[in-house]
Amino acid sequence: MDFHCHLDLYPNAREVFAQAVEKNMFTWLVTTSPRAFSATSKVLGGHENVLITPGLHPEIVHERYIELDTLIEQIKHVAAVGEVGLDGSKRFQHSYEAQHKVFTSVVAQCANVGGRVLSIHSRQAVRDVLAVLNEHPGFGTAVLHWFTGTAAELRSASEMGCWFSIGPAAFNSASGKALAKKLPRDRVVPESDGPFAQVNGATVMPWSAGQTAELLAQAWDVPVGEVIMGLELNARRLIGLIHGAG
Known part of the structure; x- marks a missing residue:
């Protein structure tokens, strides 16, 4: 299982895609732009256990803002959306106003x-992400990917009913490990965020859910088998929500 993966951006994408189809019960391939969604759907689409969704990554909003209308149209025809969101880090502060317009429109x-399931980027922007979601009741289900906010922001997101996708790279930092302990265990699903995420210099692959389960078991101090069962149960619930949208 992998609930957030840029499978189309691996150097050997076709090969990795074929392995993911074989190894994973479910892979959510998030795209970074509407044009990428169209191209990836043509090249890699058609497998029932791979979900390909349209998005507009906040890091490239300044380059692809013109594609917003295309994304708004695409949302009508899909059950889920991603990757979308806000990035409040210094590097992308210059485009924050445009990011906010895009995310609000989405x-x-x-x-x-009628509601969609969204895979959401919220780096240094959790409060604004939650505010936008609050302003639009009926938006659907939010899955906050690789959450890096504060403990208080995590609590706010949890109380709003947000889900969380987490992968092995989230445990690279002490703050990531501390947040993992506090995640709502009935709303956590595995992700890779490959090929961007790395652990010990190695690219995280779409079939890393077992590794994530082991790390969560350590964080939660429960048997790994219990975590695996819980993640699978959560995954099936979230997939059900995706199938129920659109």
């Missing part, structure tokens, strides 16, 4: 069409 459209 969430509003999700509400307009």
Whole structure:
């Protein structure tokens, strides 16, 4: 299982895709732009256990803002959306206003069409992400990917009903390990965020859920088998929500 993966951006994408189809019960391939969604759907689409979704990554909003109208149209025809969100880090502060317009438009459209499941980027922008979601009741289900906010922000997101996708690279830092302990255990699913995420210099692959389960078991101080069962149960619930949208 992998609930957030840029499978199309691996150097050997076709090969990795074929392995993911074989090894994973489910892989959520998030795209970074509407044009990438169209191209990836043509090249890699058609497998029932791979979900390919349209997005507009906040890091490239300044380059792809013109594609927003295309994304708004695509949302009508899909059950889930991603990767979308906000990035408040210094590096992308210059485009934050545009990011906010894009994310607000996306969430509003999700509400307009009856709700979607969203894979959301929230680096140094959790409060604003949650505010936008709050402004649009009926937007659907939020999955905060690789959450790096504060403990208080995690609590706020949890109370709002957000889900969380987490992968092995999230445990690279002490703060990541501390947040993992506090995740709502009935709303956690595995992700890789490959090929961007790395552990010990190695790229995380889409079939890393077992590694994530082991790390969560350590964080939660429970048997790994219990975590594996819980993640699978959560995964099936979230997949059900995706199938119920659109």
